[in-house]
Amino acid sequence: MAPVPQARRSQDGTSGDTAPLLSLRGAAVSYGQRLVWQGLDLDLRPGEFLAVLGPNGSGKSSLVRALLGRQPLSAGTLTVLGRAAHKGGRHIGYVPQQAALSAQAMVRARDLVRFGMDGHRFGPWRRTEAVRRRVDDVLASVGASAYADVPVGMLSGGERQRVRIGQALATDPRILLCDEPLLSLDLNHQRAITELVDARRRSHGTGVVFVTHEINPVLGMADRVLYLARGGHRIGTPDEVLSSQSLSQLYGTQVDVVRVRGRVVVVGAPDEVAAPPHHPGHETTGTTGSHTSDGVRP
Amino acid sequence: MMLADGIWHQIFAFDNYGELLALVRNSLIAGAALGLVGGLAGVFVTMRDLPFAVHGISELSFAGASAALLMGVNIVAGSIVGSLLAAGAIGVLGARARDRNSVIGILMPFGLGLGVLFLALYKGRAANKFGLLTGQIVAVDTPEMTWLLGTSALVLVVLTLIWRPLSFASADPDVAEARGVPVRALSFVFMLLLGLTVALSVQVVGALLVLTLIVTPAAAAARVTASPILLPVLSVVFAVASIEGGILLALGSSVPISPYVTTISFAIYVGCRLVGRYRTRRWGSRGVVPQPA
Numbered sequence: 001m002a003p004v005p006q007a008r009r010s011q012d013g014t015s016g017d018t019a020p021l022l023s024l025r026g027a028a029v030s031y032g033q034r035l036v037w038q039g040l041d042l043d044l045r046p047g048e049f050l051a052v053l054g055p056n057g058s059g060k061s062s063l064v065r066a067l068l069g070r071q072p073l074s075a076g077t078l079t080v081l082g083r084a085a086h087k088g089g090r091h092i093g094y095v096p097q098q099a100a101l102s103a104q105a106m107v108r109a110r111d112l113v114r115f116g117m118d119g120h121r122f123g124p125w126r127r128t129e130a131v132r133r134r135v136d137d138v139l140a141s142v143g144a145s146a147y148a149d150v151p152v153g154m155l156s157g158g159e160r161q162r163v164r165i166g167q168a169l170a171t172d173p174r175i176l177l178c179d180e181p182l183l184s185l186d187l188n189h190q191r192a193i194t195e196l197v198d199a200r201r202r203s204h205g206t207g208v209v210f211v212t213h214e215i216n217p218v219l220g221m222a223d224r225v226l227y228l229a230r231g232g233h234r235i236g237t238p239d240e241v242l243s244s245q246s247l248s249q250l251y252g253t254q255v256d257v258v259r260v261r262g263r264v265v266v267v268g269a270p271d272e273v274a275a276p277p278h279h280p281g282h283e284t285t286g287t288t289g290s291h292t293s294d295g296v297r298p
Numbered sequence: 299m300m301l302a303d304g305i306w307h308q309i310f311a312f313d314n315y316g317e318l319l320a321l322v323r324n325s326l327i328a329g330a331a332l333g334l335v336g337g338l339a340g341v342f343v344t345m346r347d348l349p350f351a352v353h354g355i356s357e358l359s360f361a362g363a364s365a366a367l368l369m370g371v372n373i374v375a376g377s378i379v380g381s382l383l384a385a386g387a388i389g390v391l392g393a394r395a396r397d398r399n400s401v402i403g404i405l406m407p408f409g410l411g412l413g414v415l416f417l418a419l420y421k422g423r424a425a426n427k428f429g430l431l432t433g434q435i436v437a438v439d440t441p442e443m444t445w446l447l448g449t450s451a452l453v454l455v456v457l458t459l460i461w462r463p464l465s466f467a468s469a470d471p472d473v474a475e476a477r478g479v480p481v482r483a484l485s486f487v488f489m490l491l492l493g494l495t496v497a498l499s500v501q502v503v504g505a506l507l508v509l510t511l512i513v514t515p516a517a518a519a520a521r522v523t524a525s526p527i528l529l530p531v532l533s534v535v536f537a538v539a540s541i542e543g544g545i546l547l548a549l550g551s552s553v554p555i556s557p558y559v560t561t562i563s564f565a566i567y568v569g570c571r572l573v574g575r576y577r578t579r580r581w582g583s584r585g586v587v588p589q590p591a
Contacts, residue, residue, distance in 0.1 A: 068475075068476045070475070070476075087475070087478045088476075088477055088479075089478075090477070092476070094472075094473055094476040094477075096472040096473055099472065102346065102347040103344075103345035103346070103468055103469040105520055105524065106341075106344065106345055106469070106524055106529065107524060108524045108525070111469070111524075111526055112469070112470065115465070115466045115469065115474070116473065116477070118462070119463060119474060119477065120462075120463055120466065120474070120477045120478055120479045121462055121463070122459055122460060122462070122463055123462070124458055124459070124461070151524040154578075
């Protein structure tokens with residue numbers, strides 16, 4: 001894929017490589033009386049990998065929705081590339097949580113990528129050779145060429161996520177927003193997907209917001225971690241945020257963070273980060289272990 | 299043996315075929331338009347998982363048509379009014395799949411009940427009544443033709459304009475919304491287009507069997523291809539083949555048109571499933587278990 005042209009960057013109202021792609025100031029989201037998070041100050045720099053962690057109901061999805069312009073803030077400001085967050089920006093590539101699509105059998109991998117390119121345009125179908133070549137390039141760049149013509153419903157979870165990332169990158173976005181892209185993937189596929197994202201931000205300076213409730217697959221890549229829990233949050237490097245002291249403060253109870261063979265294990269967090277992943281397609285938003293003490297959930 | 303011959307002759311009779319053919323010229327033209335529109339709308343019905351909505355709309359369309367019959371006004375217009383009311387209600391009240399099904403389940407018996415009431419009050423030819431439920435071929439006169447073709451053209455034009463974003467919104471609503479596709483508005487517009495298509499189909503195959511034109515052809519096509527071009531093309535070919543074949547076979551017989559149309563449509567579906575098994579095996583050999591849709 002062609003690198004992001006420098007000219008386009010300045011058109012976006014940002015200057016150079018250091019201006020933040022995303023900027024949250026005193027941001028808060030609440031549903032009625034329930035405050036999800038507040039006082040969030042955050043800048044995402046080009047090429048930065050931000051991991052967003054937190055238990056179920058801590059507002060990770062609300063953050064994703066806010067970044068996509070679908071969730072108004074109850075306080076504070078959010079600017080995306082110098083503008084207020086809005087729907088339909090081609091500069092945010094979005095990898096949604098896996099969900100069963102009813103049309104899975106009727107759409108091929110290449111169609112999904114093509115949707116990412118010009119699916120929003122009205123008018124009669126123009127099947128230009130340039131677009132087709134571009135789709136091929138994108139599929140090749142995520143290693144999905146072999147199953148370009150296979151219906152999405154017949155792909156494995158890992159293959160589908162590759163296609164999803166291709167779809168999100170189809171417009172050469174400045175920001176890549178991934179919502180739990182590792183759910184229900186085995187370790188090999190988790191590594192493949194995270195490496196794909198990592199390579200992209202290094203080669204293109206794409207800022208990455210990576211929502212996950214399993215930190216270990218992205219531990220070596222995350223520049224910073226945003227940890228949301230119980231209406232509060234911590235932002236910092238993985239070492240700063242993922243410490244017993246920091247998380248105990250956040251949860252208001254004794255939490256132990258243990259590092260074993262390069263992995264981080266959080267013990268004692270209510271509905272902890274290492275909770276077993278949900279199965280896609282089921283709305284198991286309320287799955288909680290027996291040890292869960294807080295019932296926070298929108 | 300005699301009895302069997304008698305039944306056979308009722309079902310398949312081709313006496314004076316040439317003269318009969320001239321009588322149903324209008325129906326053949328209407329059938330082609332209907333196959334085109336129904337086959338295309340069916341693609342999205344299958345994608346968006348709306349077969350039950352099609353059935354629900356057709357019952358209200360039937361109520362509208364029977365009301366028009368009772369009042370002596372244009373039946374196609376009555377049918378369209380009923381359809382649009384149902385489609386609008388489903389579109390507004392049933393944005394989410396779970397709500398949608400209950401809304402349809404509530405509307406459907408109500409529509410059917412109204413239709414039965416109007417037909418009971420109607421004192422005209424019994425064949426007119428029966429035709430609304432099970433289809434008729436010689437019913438298409440010239441003013442109705444104008445309505446049928448005009449409405450088909452309208453559906454066709456709008457569908458062409460919104461085809462791409464509607465495909466995106468149908469296949470991948472979450473990302474489509476993030477990319478700025480007006481997912482909800484498109485969903486509502488499509489329900490209205492579906493209402494119009496159903497109203498047209500009711501005129502030919504009858505309210506009870508609309509699914510055979512709007513769902514079966516697209517579902518059959520989806521068994522053999524996922525190409526965004528071949529899928530709608532095949533769906534239209536299957537729909538047109540079913541309806542025109544049905545009209546031609548039903549011509550000389552005393553049986554309504556619908557069993558012919560539904561049988562051809564079903565046979566095509568079975569054939570496509572068999573072909574589709576080869577396709578699944580080909581991709582299945584990559585060692586991947588297909589996920590249930």
